Amino acid sequence: xxxxxxxxxxxxxxxxxxxxxxxxxxxxxxxxxxxxxxxxxxxxxxxxxxxxxxxxxxxxxxxxxxxxxxxxxxxxxxxxxxxxxxxxxxxxxxxxxxxxxxxxxxxxxxxxxxxxxxxxxxxxxxxxxxxxxxxxxxxxxxxxxxxxxxxxxxxxxxxxxxxxxxxxxxxxxxxxxxxxxxxxxxxxxxxxxxxxxxxxxxxxxxxxxxxxxxxxxxxxxxxxxxxxxxxxxxxxxxxxxxxxxxxxxxxxxxxxxxxxxxxxxxxxxxxxxxxx
Amino acid sequence: xxxxxxxxxxxxxxxxxxxxxxxxxxxxxxxxxxxxxxxxxxxxxxxxxxxxxxxxxxxxxxxxxxxxxxxxxxxxxxxxxxxxxxxxxxxxxxxxxxxxxxxxxxxxxxxxxxxxxxxxxxxxxxxxxxxxxxxxxxxxxxxxxxxxxxxxxxxxxxxxxxxxxxxxxxxxxxxxxxxxxxxxxxxxxxxxxxxxxxxxxxxxxxxxxxxxxxxxxxxxxxxxxxxxxxxxxxxxxxxxxxxxxxxxxxxxxxxxxxxxxxxxxxxxxxxxxxxxxxxxxxxxxxxxxxxxxxxxxxxxxxxxxxxxxxxxxxxxxxxxxxxxxxxxxxxxxxxxxxxxxxxxxxxxxxxxxxxxxxxxxxxxxxxxxxxxxxxxxxxxxxxxxxxxxxxxxxx
Numbered sequence: 001x002x003x004x005x006x007x008x009x010x011x012x013x014x015x016x017x018x019x020x021x022x023x024x025x026x027x028x029x030x031x032x033x034x035x036x037x038x039x040x041x042x043x044x045x046x047x048x049x050x051x052x053x054x055x056x057x058x059x060x061x062x063x064x065x066x067x068x069x070x071x072x073x074x075x076x077x078x079x080x081x082x083x084x085x086x087x088x089x090x091x092x093x094x095x096x097x098x099x100x101x102x103x104x105x106x107x108x109x110x111x112x113x114x115x116x117x118x119x120x121x122x123x124x125x126x127x128x129x130x131x132x133x134x135x136x137x138x139x140x141x142x143x144x145x146x147x148x149x150x151x152x153x154x155x156x157x158x159x160x161x162x163x164x165x166x167x168x169x170x171x172x173x174x175x176x177x178x179x180x181x182x183x184x185x186x187x188x189x190x191x192x193x194x195x196x197x198x199x200x201x202x203x204x205x206x207x208x209x210x211x212x213x214x215x216x217x218x219x220x221x222x223x224x225x226x227x228x229x230x231x232x233x234x235x236x237x238x239x240x241x242x243x244x245x246x247x248x249x250x251x252x253x254x255x256x257x258x259x260x261x262x263x264x265x266x267x268x269x270x271x272x273x274x275x276x
Numbered sequence: 277x278x279x280x281x282x283x284x285x286x287x288x289x290x291x292x293x294x295x296x297x298x299x300x301x302x303x304x305x306x307x308x309x310x311x312x313x314x315x316x317x318x319x320x321x322x323x324x325x326x327x328x329x330x331x332x333x334x335x336x337x338x339x340x341x342x343x344x345x346x347x348x349x350x351x352x353x354x355x356x357x358x359x360x361x362x363x364x365x366x367x368x369x370x371x372x373x374x375x376x377x378x379x380x381x382x383x384x385x386x387x388x389x390x391x392x393x394x395x396x397x398x399x400x401x402x403x404x405x406x407x408x409x410x411x412x413x414x415x416x417x418x419x420x421x422x423x424x425x426x427x428x429x430x431x432x433x434x435x436x437x438x439x440x441x442x443x444x445x446x447x448x449x450x451x452x453x454x455x456x457x458x459x460x461x462x463x464x465x466x467x468x469x470x471x472x473x474x475x476x477x478x479x480x481x482x483x484x485x486x487x488x489x490x491x492x493x494x495x496x497x498x499x500x501x502x503x504x505x506x507x508x509x510x511x512x513x514x515x516x517x518x519x520x521x522x523x524x525x526x527x528x529x530x531x532x533x534x535x536x537x538x539x540x541x542x543x544x545x546x547x548x549x550x551x552x553x554x555x556x557x558x559x560x561x562x563x564x565x566x567x568x569x570x571x572x573x574x575x576x577x578x579x580x581x582x583x584x585x586x587x588x589x590x591x592x593x594x595x596x597x598x599x600x601x602x603x604x605x606x607x608x609x610x611x612x613x614x615x616x617x618x619x620x621x622x623x624x625x626x627x628x629x630x631x632x633x634x635x636x637x638x639x640x641x642x643x644x645x646x647x648x649x650x651x652x653x654x655x656x657x658x659x660x661x662x663x664x665x666x667x668x669x670x671x
Contacts, residue, residue: 067511075535082511083537085653088661122662123654263661267511 005066005268006031008051009261011089011254012043012074014109014138016222019050020257021058024066024265028096031058033254044076051079069264071256082267087113089259092121094218096258097249102214105204105233106255107223109137112200114207116214121259127207136200137223143179143196147189154193158228161194166202175199197232205236208244219248220255280501283494284475291481292340294364298486299332300372308434310374312426315361315385316522317578318551319377319404320567323423325446325488326438327430332373333484333548336360339526339641349391355611356639357523358388365397374433375400377426381522381580382614400429410572410583419568443563449488451555456495457483458550461542463499465599468514468539469507471498474530480546513659514601516542518592518622519608519615521578523640532645533605537656542599544578551576579614588618589625596631602659605652606635632659 005025011018021032036050055062062079070080071089086106094104095117104115113128129136144154165187167178175196182192200223208217223229230248237244251258278286290298296311303309310329314321321331337343337360345366346359364370375398378389389403404422407415427438457480464471479498483491517525517533521544533540556570575581577588596604604626608615619635626633634655636648 078508080510082660083653084660085537085650085657087654088657123658263657267660271511 004064005265006060006064007261007264007268008054008065008068009089009257009259009264010047010051010068010070010074010077010080011086011256011260012047012070012072012077013222013256014038014073015141016109016253017043017047017050018254018257019047019054020254020261021054022258022261022265024262024268028262028265030251030254030258030261033251033257035253043073044078047074047077048079067264067268069260069267071260082264084260084263086256087115087123087126089256089263090220091115091117091123091259092262093255093257093259094220095119095121096262097220097251097255098216098218098247101216101218101247103208103211103217103244104255105208105217105219105221105224107137107200107204107219107221107229109141109222111136112204112207112221112223114204114211114213116211125211127211129203129207137221139175140196140200140223140226140229143176144193146176146179147183147192149189149193155225155227155229157190158193158197158226159190159231161188161190163191164194164198165191166195166198167192168199193228194232197226197229198236200229201232201236204233205240205242208237208242209240213242213244215243216245216247218252218255219246220252222253224248224252224255225250277497277500280471280498280506283498283501284478287475287478287482287494290485291478292338293485294337294340294369296332296369296485299330302330302487303372308436310430310434311372312375312377312430313370313373313398314377314548315379315381315388316548317379317381317580318548318575319379320423320571321488322443322446322450322556322567323426323438324430325449326443327427328434328436329374329430330487331377333481333546334361334364334370334376335481335484335524335546336640337364338524339528339643341641343641353611354384355523355609356641357609358384358391360640361388362391365392365395370397373398375402375426375429378403380405382612385522399433402426402429406581407572408582410575410585412569412572415572416565416568419571420564423564423567440561440563443567444558447556447558447563447566449492451558452492453483453488453495454550454552455555456492456499459499460495460502461550463502464539465514465541467502467505467509468512468541469509470502470505471507472531473534473540473543474527477527477530477545480549483549484546511660512537512539513603513656514539514541514599515603515605516540516596516599516601517605517607518544519579519606519612519619519635520545520638521547521580521615523609523612525607525609525638526640526642528645529607529638529642529648532649533607533652536649536652537660538605538652541601542595547576547578579618589621592622593625593629593631596629602663603632603634603655605655606633608635608637610637610639632663 009020090106106113116125168174313334324331336357346363515538577591
C-alpha cells in the first residue's frame, strides 16, 4: 500500500485534550501525540488549535486526513467525521498499547471504569464508579493543590510513604475534611497522598471483583501516568489475591485518542468498501 | 421565503406555545370558528376543519410546565402526560377551547376524559371509540356514528353545516399535509444531516397548533430548502425510535440520541400527523365513507391498535426494510402500558430477524440524559464497529 491514510483521534476530557495523529496505511503507527490543558477555554477551540498545529508540523492539510474521530466529550467538534464512546476507544487503545489485555481500567478525571474486553478490543461488560468525585483523578488534583504539590509530583511523593493514612472513601467532601484533619494532626504529605491512592485503588479492586476481571489488566487515562496510583493498585491486588497482572504504558493517557484514531481508520476502510 | 433557521425557530416557538396563541388568534378572527383539542394519537382533523374549526393537538406540558397540582390527580404508577394536561387545564391554558376529543388508546386517556367532564371544560368532551375490527362491513357504521357525534357537537356551537364539498376540500388539504411530511421524512432518510430530528420534530409539531393551510406553506418552504445540501454528513448509524406515540419525549432526548452517534430516520413521535398512509380517496362522492375507509385500510400500526390480521411486529419489520435502518431504539414513557406490553413482541421479532435494538424509559419532563447518551453511544459504536448491515428477507 503506497498511499498514506492519516487519521486523527481527539479525546476531549474534562481538563485535558489529547490528540493523536496516526498513519493507518499498513500497520497503524502513531506519528504524533499531544496534550493541552483546557484552562477554562472553549474545548472545541483548544482542540482545533492542537489539530492545526499537528497538521502544520507534519506538512499536512485537513484534506489529507481520512477520518477525524472524536471521543470523550468531543461530540461538539465541528470537523469530526465520527464520534466514538470512551469505553469503545479506551478498549481499543488499551489493546493497541498492551496487546492481549482482557481488562481495561480507564482512570479518568471524573470516574473510574473497569471494562472487560476480548482480544480484538470489543467491549463485553463494564462497571464504573458512581457520581461521587472521591474516586477520580480530579479529586487527586484538588488534594495535591491543597497540599502545595503539582500534579506531576504526586506519584513520586506517594512512593515515599511509609505509613499511609487512608481517608474516608465515601465522598469527596468527607475525604477532603479527613485530609484537613490529617494535616492538622501532622501526618506527612507522602502518607496522605498514598492514603488517597489506596482509597481510590480500593474502589478499583471492588470494580474488578464485581466484573470478574481477567488478566492482563491495562490501565488507561490520566491517572495511569501516576506511578503512586499504579503502585497502590498493585499492592491491593496482591493483598486481595485476585491474581491479576497490571500493565501500564507511558502513552496510557492517550489510550482514548489512540482508540479513536484506530477506529476512525477502521471506519474509513469500511465506509469505502461499502461504497464499492 | 424565510431561511431554514427562521422557519425552524418559528416552528419551535409554535410547537411549544402552551398558551396556543396562534390557534386562539385564528379563532378570534371569525365568530363561527371553533377550537377542538385532541389528545394523541389520531383524530381525523379534516372533520373539524370542514366544520370551520381547528383541531389543536394536546400533547402535554413536556419539560416546559412545572407540575404541582397535576400530581394530586394521579397515582405514582401512572404516566406523566395526564398530570401535565391537568396542570394546563387548571392554569387556564385551554380557555377559549370549545371541545375536547379523547381517542380511545388506553385507560389513562379514558380517565382523563372523565376529569375534563367533571371540570366542565369546553362545550363537549368526547371519548372517541375506534373500531377494533378492521372489516368495513362490521365497523363502518359504528365509526361514522362516532365521527357524526363530533360533527353534531360542533354544529350545535357554530351552526356550520359540513357539506360533502367542504369535507372533500378539507381531506385534500390534509392529504397534501401528509404527503409533504412524508416527503420531509424521505429526504431525511437519504440526507439526514440536512435537517436534525429535533428540527423535523418542531416542524411537524407546529402543525398541531396552526391551520393546515399555514402548515402546508411551512412544509413546502422547508422541503424546498433541503432539496439542496446543507449541513455536513457525519459517520452515524441510522435508527428508528419506537414507543413514543403518546407522551412525547423531551426534545433534549431527541437531540441526545442524535448526538450519541445516531440519525433518527423514522419515529412514532407525532404519529397522528402521519397516521393515514398515503392519500385519502376523494372520488366516491361520500367523504365520510372515504375518511372511514382510510382509517380501516390505511392506518399505520401502533401499540394502541389491535389488528390481529396485520401483526404489528411484521409491520415493524417492513418499516425497517423500507427505511433501511441499522437498529431500533425502543423508547417508551414510564408506565405506558400499551408501549411496554408490546415491547416483548416487537423485541422478539427483532431477535428473530437479527435486528439490533436497545430500550429505555423516559418521561416527558426527563432532564438528565447522560446515562441514555452513554447507552445509545455504545449501541451506535457496537453497530458501527462490529455489525453487518441488517438484511430482512422473509417475514
